[in-house]
Amino acid sequence: MTDRRWRRAAVVGGGICGLVAARVLADHFEEVVLLERDALPEGAEPRKGVPQARHVHGLLARGSGHLEELFPGLRDELLAAGAPLFDHGDMASTTVWAGTVPRTKVGVPAHAFSRDLLESTLRRRVAALPQVAVRDATPVEGLQWDATATRVDGVVLNRAATGTEVLPADLVVDASGRFSALPDWLEKAGYPRPRTTVVDAGLAYSTQVFEAPPQSFLGLQQMNSAPHNPRGTFVARVEGDRWVVTLFGAGGDHPPKDSDGWLEFAKGLGNPDLDGLIASGSAFSGVHHFSRTENRRTEYAKLARWPDRLIALGDSACAFNPVFGQGMTVAVLEALALGEALTRRRSRCGERGGELGGLARRFQRKVAGIVRLPWLMSISEDLVWHHYREGRTRLPLLLGASNWYKQRLVHLVVHDPQVFRTFLRVYHMLTPPTAMAAPRILAKALFRGVSPKKPQAARVSAGPDARQARR
Ligand SMILES: Cc1cc2nc3c(=O)[nH]c(=O)nc-3n(C[C@H](O)[C@H](O)[C@H](O)COP(=O)(O)OP(=O)(O)OC[C@H]3O[C@@H](n4cnc5c(N)ncnc54)[C@H](O)[C@@H]3O)c2cc1C
Numbered sequence: 001m002t003d004r005r006w007r008r009a010a011v012v013g014g015g016i017c018g019l020v021a022a023r024v025l026a027d028h029f030e031e032v033v034l035l036e037r038d039a040l041p042e043g044a045e046p047r048k049g050v051p052q053a054r055h056v057h058g059l060l061a062r063g064s065g066h067l068e069e070l071f072p073g074l075r076d077e078l079l080a081a082g083a084p085l086f087d088h089g090d091m092a093s094t095t096v097w098a099g100t101v102p103r104t105k106v107g108v109p110a111h112a113f114s115r116d117l118l119e120s121t122l123r124r125r126v127a128a129l130p131q132v133a134v135r136d137a138t139p140v141e142g143l144q145w146d147a148t149a150t151r152v153d154g155v156v157l158n159r160a161a162t163g164t165e166v167l168p169a170d171l172v173v174d175a176s177g178r179f180s181a182l183p184d185w186l187e188k189a190g191y192p193r194p195r196t197t198v199v200d201a202g203l204a205y206s207t208q209v210f211e212a213p214p215q216s217f218l219g220l221q222q223m224n225s226a227p228h229n230p231r232g233t234f235v236a237r238v239e240g241d242r243w244v245v246t247l248f249g250a251g252g253d254h255p256p257k258d259s260d261g262w263l264e265f266a267k268g269l270g271n272p273d274l275d276g277l278i279a280s281g282s283a284f285s286g287v288h289h290f291s292r293t294e295n296r297r298t299e300y301a302k303l304a305r306w307p308d309r310l311i312a313l314g315d316s317a318c319a320f321n322p323v324f325g326q327g328m329t330v331a332v333l334e335a336l337a338l339g340e341a342l343t344r345r346r347s348r349c350g351e352r353g354g355e356l357g358g359l360a361r362r363f364q365r366k367v368a369g370i371v372r373l374p375w376l377m378s379i380s381e382d383l384v385w386h387h388y389r390e391g392r393t394r395l396p397l398l399l400g401a402s403n404w405y406k407q408r409l410v411h412l413v414v415h416d417p418q419v420f421r422t423f424l425r426v427y428h429m430l431t432p433p434t435a436m437a438a439p440r441i442l443a444k445a446l447f448r449g450v451s452p453k454k455p456q457a458a459r460v461s462a463g464p465d466a467r468q469a470r471r
Pocket residue numbers: 012013014015016017018035036037038048049050052055056057058059060138139140141175176177178180181205290292293313314315316320322324325326327328329331
């Protein structure tokens with residue numbers, strides 16, 4: 001269906017979610033205006049509004065496949081820009097508490113690039129669509145409401161050059177990220193403030209970029225495990241033969257912000273592949289630190305009232321602890337679902353597609369459904385950090401049981417290629433997490449899996465951000 005029936009959609013935020021949403025909306029609206037607060041760079045450069053882009057950003061195979069459908073030829077374009085594409089099991093070095101996983105082909109592709117390269121490539125593609133206008137250096141300051149505040153009619157902009165301006169729109173999509181002001185805007189219009197559930201593992205990232213010669217791997221991951229082993233690393237060889245090296249620590253055990261402390265933390269991981277990379281290369285970026293990594297889900301779908309023509313997507317609706325690399329893929333899944341909802345509405349209502357009334361509320365429930373499993377996956381480990389950081393020594397029964405099972409699976413991942421393959425397919429969202437409890441794997445975990453030895457004391461520190469709060 002290519003005829004565009006609705007007049008204008010406004011997208012707040014030009015990050016990955018906003019870009020993918022704009023791509024999908026361009027199939028349904030005569031005009032899509034993408035509004036970004038930052039002045040956008042020409043190419044793959046850092047910018048203020050997405051500080052997380054300094055850190056390793058792995059795109060899961062599920063998200064990568066769907067992005068290719070939306071932007072045909074994207075994979076080749078990224079490859080041509082120097083972003084390596086490889087088999088995750090074969091060319092990534094994976095270490096977990098039970099040891100380093102023997103490398104083997106698993107048929108799960110991993111594509112490594114900087115987040116700046118991905119974003120700038122998508123931006124160029126989206127900006128080239130005839131329906132899309134990208135307006136950068138344009139902060140959105142609020143929503144434009146109808147007289148009864150039951151429908152959103154557009155957005156209020158504030159540009160340095162032109163001052164305050166109202167942009168009318170038939171649909172407004174908020175993709176302004178984990179610090180979205182949408183709860184404030186709703187409250188200001190008389191809506192109850194949506195509840196935000198926060199689960200914070202006290203996790204922080206510190207990253208340096210290296211120049212280094214080729215290694216035996218293109219990616220490296222050393223996973224932490226709650227609660228005794230808070231530290232880990234993600235490494236990706238990205239375009240320009242650069243190595244992005246992210247160190248992370250949960251439970252308040254944060255990697256340092258200075259380069260000497262950073263190096264010491266890296267050495268402490270005891271990972272020969274990482275040591276070899278650092279010894280053979282030189283860092284040139286300085287250390288970038290980021291600690292706002294808490295899982296944060298705003299319960300828009302549970303509000304008793306929801307305005308017509310307003311939708312919240314991506315990190316604005318649900319932001320994840322980044323260690324599972326789910327954020328970009330979930331944003332893509334939500335944007336695709338939005339496209340499907342609009343297509344359905346048009347086929348039901350005929351040529352003109354009818355009014356958009358009611359669609360936004362139903363769609364917000366759909367978003368809640370899409371984030372449910374990734375959210376559970378992300379918080380299950382983080383709740384363990386949370387409990388120990390609160391000074392508790394015993395986990396609640398269910399959480400304890402699921403953590404026990406997970407640790408035995410992690411042991412199997414090192415010793416059983418079939419379990420490793422399934423694990424990577426689940427990690428890349430190609431297979432549902434229930435696959436890790438299929439009868440054959442369940443039996444292996446129960447009878448052959450091993451739990452980690454209990455260390456003397458949990459390496460967690462209590463901190464002000466140790467919380468699971470409802471706000
Ligand atoms: C440290 C870290 C590492 C991560 N690693 C991964 C990973 O490996 N894999 C993965 O898939 N995901 C990862 N993520 C998550 C990922 O960055 C996001 O989930 C994903 O980019 C989708 O975000 P978004 O587009 O919704 O928001 P963002 O990327 O935050 O973009 C929001 C945009 O909105 C703009 N904006 C904000 N307010 C306004 C306003 N009022 N008016 C106009 N514009 C506005 C901002 O400037 C920004 O450009 C990581 C996150 C963090 C914090």
